[in-house]
Amino acid sequence: MAGTDLTSSADGSEKPERSLNFIEQIIEEDRRTGKHDDRVQTRFPPEPNGYLHIGHAKSICLNFGLALKYGGKCNLRFDDTNPTKEDVEYVDSIQEDVRWLGFQWDGLYFASDYFEQLYQWAEKLIEDGLAYVDSQSPEEIAKQRGTASEPGKPSPFRDRSIAENLDLFRRMRAGEFADGAHVLRAKIDLAAVHLIMRDPILYRIRHAHHHRTGDKWCIYPMYDYAHGQCDSIEQVTHSICTLEFETHRRLYDWCLEKLGIFPSHQYEFARLNLTYTVMSKRRLLELVQSGDVSGWDDPRMPTLCGLRRRGYTPEALRAFCERIGVARFNSTIEMAWLEDALRDDLNKRAARVMAVLRPLKLVVTNWPAGEVDWIDAVNNPEDESAGSRKVPFSGTLYIEQDDFMENPPKQFFRLSPGREVRLRYGYLVTCTDVVKDADGNVVEVRCTYDPASRGGNSPDGRKVKATMHWVSAEHALPAEVRLYDHLCRQPDPNDVAEGVDWKTTLNPNSLEVIPQAWIEPSLKDAVPGSKYQFERLGYFSLDAKDSRSEHMVFNRSVTLRDGWAKAQKKEGGA
């Protein structure tokens, strides 16, 4: 039964839950062999130089999820070894996003917490003859590194004495030199087939203000020198990162071995790719700077703050991360999976309300003048405990323009002249005629209602093909509604011809603003971030940033599945 997670069900029988991913298999093997005394310690190590996105969520769910599953611990550690790129703004937003996703770290650390220890270890390396100060320019060093087929050449400074190296390194720390004057390098092997092992740089001089250590330091460790040791200090048993760090593992292991400290081990998995969007920090930044999106939290962005604003829930994101799995294969997940995860969550939890996005006036000609009927409407058919509310029915309503056709095709079930439909929770109405404007557009449909059908059913039990949403014109509240579509119009935005900017793949219709839609009055006191299903339209979330009580703004988080639209599309395409 290897590879299958067995969970006891209530009746005591065992049922296969889900197969183990390769990291879980490694952990279980380690536990079997007692490798780390049954201990599991992971960490999520972002660099505080930008906002977290859905790809980070995968890593967060993995690292924190593993700790949770195996009774271990997971730290949040900021990899802040490059002061010129990092900022507290990001430290704060990252913590907020991790918490929002639903995880609590055991330890909160910064690589900069360990600068002194890291420095001491560097001196030890020098003393052991394993590191030296190189005083060449970056260009010279790059030139000497060689290529895949040619070995590198040694620096003229490679054989400095230990004493001289130590002296120089201490003076580097003391601030005696300008940026770029010297660098500390590991003394490994200039002919190594792994370029990373050709005397990698360990420390560089940077007279820069660090967001945490201030001006205390003017030399900063490189990622490759710092990361493994930080893991080691925190006794991390399983250091999980993405595939592009694969070749770095050699150096990671070299440092820990030469220093003789706790042997954390690095495991790599494939990073998340999603269709119809971009994930790299550089591209995301490009969008923000160019103004193609309104900011990092634009609801079209795959950032966690963007998704949150869009209306995504932590539950949906976690379910998504669980569903996509963890492997070493470079895969691309279909955006539909993400959307499906949201629908799946919101279907069970979101209150149903009625809203009309593109209004068409419907007049009930036989409705008693001035009368208003407050009707019971179920809040969530998936959840009885959600109860019901009252919605006002009157003689002048709005229905969706899409729900009426003067000359309907055969498969159109909704309202058309002479046809009877149900107005959800309201009455059965029959279209008697239409009013057109000078251009011949239908601007009003006129109907009669069946007084005996209150609540939606007629005593004679006759059936109608369609049930439509509606609002009472007099009672409805205006609201701005923002509809979102894929950021890019092709599945892989990177798949463009040579020399063509990927931004040409941006979807010009990724945002559609409906300045004035009509929503039912029960939404009057909706709180920012609250989520609703606008019946038959999709899931919507009250925008937490732009919405005001006097001007509500709803974001469409995701549409409902729409069999009718799909059928039409197929029809049109055929």
Place this chain on the structure above:
RNA sequence: UGCCUGGUGGUGUAACGGUAGCACGAGUGACUCUGAAUCACUUAGUCCAGGUUCAAAUCCUGGCCGGGCAACCA
């Protein structure tokens, strides 16, 4: 080019020498006061060629194709 790494239905992910399974998608139908949800059924896959074996997605050899590394970034 050198090294590392990977290749299972449309998309992901299992199977650890022994019945190629699961999910999403797609299709069909049932049900329905959301053309939603739900339920049922169907669809479709081991990169190629050899070899080992009673038996290969799995092991071996050789190809093919993809990704990564070659920053004083992480």
